[in-house]
Amino acid sequence: MTERTLVLIKPDGVQRLLVGDIISRIERKGLTLVALELKTASDEVARGHYAEHEGKPFYPSLLEFITSGPLVAAVLEGPRAVAAFRQIAGGTDPVDKAVPGTIRADYALNTQYNLVHGSDSPESAEREIALWFPELAG
Ligand code: RTP
Ligand code: MG
Numbered sequence: 780m781t782e783r784t785l786v787l788i789k790p791d792g793v794q795r796l797l798v799g800d801i802i803s804r805i806e807r808k809g810l811t812l813v814a815l816e817l818k819t820a821s822d823e824v825a826r827g828h829y830a831e832h833e834g835k836p837f838y839p840s841l842l843e844f845i846t847s848g849p850l851v852a853a854v855l856e857g858p859r860a861v862a863a864f865r866q867i868a869g870g871t872d873p874v875d876k877a878v879p880g881t882i883r884a885d886y887a888l889n890t891q892y893n894l895v896h897g898s899d900s901p902e903s904a905e906r907e908i909a910l911w912f913p914e915l916a917g
Contacts, residue, residue, distance in 0.1 A: 782861055785854055787853075793817075802815075805855060808864075818851075818852050819846070819848065827910050841891065854908055861899070865897045866881070868894075873889065
């Protein structure tokens with residue numbers, strides 16, 4: 780059964796010229812790009828996207844970071860797309876958790892500036908796709 784996931788290449792990935800590399804990894808994994816767009820997150824979209832983290836100590840700096848410049852938003856499709864993208868992204872902490880060979884382990888040092896976001900469940904994916912690509916929701 781096919782599944783969709785919402786991916787962001789965060790502003791650090793755009794600034795560091797890693798967009799091509801990250802998209803290449805997605806394509807090599809076999810996930811299909813359904814939507815791909817350069818966007819700058821409004822405060823409203825950022826708050827909606829990271830609502831689950833409201834109140835946590837890192838929330839204000841997370842909002843500032845995610846709205847700090849252009850990012851790439853994408854919808855990927857494929858079997859187990861949610862887990863498949865999180866596998867190639869690696870764990871949240873790029874040093875302690877991400878396994879070598881993953882995007883975060885290979886290119887990041889810092890838990891905040893960890894280059895990519897991937898939905899954490901099919902339900903989150905539905906919600907996030909509706910937020911970032913309302914024309915695709917449903
Ligand atoms: P994401 O939502 O961005 O895909 O990352 P994730 O599921 O691996 O991690 P999550 O717990 O959802 O955290 C969301 C993002 O918040 C930043 N963060 N900073 N300073 C910190 O301790 C901390 N913890 C999380 C990261 O940018 C993380 O990806
Ligand atoms: Mg998350």
